[in-house]
Amino acid sequence: MEIAVANLKGGVGKTTTAIYLAEVTARKFGRCGLVDLDSQKSARRWFEAAAGQLTLEFLDNGGRGGGSVIYDTPPGDASVVELAMTRSDVVIVPARPSILDLDRLAPTLELVRLTGKPAAILLTQVRQGTKALAEARAALDEQELPVLNSMITLRESIAGSAWTQLDKKGLEMYTSVLDEIMGALGVSK
Ligand SMILES: Nc1ncnc2c1ncn2[C@@H]1O[C@H](COP(=O)(O)OP(=O)(O)OP(=O)(O)O)[C@@H](O)[C@H]1O
């Protein structure tokens, strides 16, 4: 299973999602590769700084390890994002539940449409019970893309987990995301 984590908008939680998703996949299946297609190399720097504390494998030069692969992608570079989508079985689009962010989804969704890959929006940095979340969900009901039931809440300890051990609750939430993706793709657990 190969998953592209993509949103042409910056700062929405792509790298965080790629790391956590690769880590929960690796813990579940024994191994998972992470490919960093962003020239900013945040995922690589995170992996190197976490030295030895992660189960995921960092795949250099976009090489594939035969098992599951997660692609972290850059903001703003449509050709790289399209390449990642083309290689993947499914595309996960992290997005914050704000009208301004959701309004910027169109170029990413256009790439999804071009590549014809199954895709779903993952709401991240969510504050449960807020008006912003309710408004975002209402706006998303009008989009053509499915939204995962699993969401990632806004947690200081997820932001703080960059470079170090991952947040336990964060790992739980991303495990639900993985289970939901596998269920949708019909992959057995
Ligand atoms: N669930 C969360 N709770 C709190 N902070 C979060 C959460 N997810 C991500 N963040 C923080 O939000 C910021 C942006 O996250 P991240 O770097 O993963 O986004 P990105 O989409 O990869 O950004 P870029 O487009 O620059 O590559 C970071 O400071 C990160 O620590």
Ligand SMILES: [Mg+2]
């Ligand atoms: Mg990033």
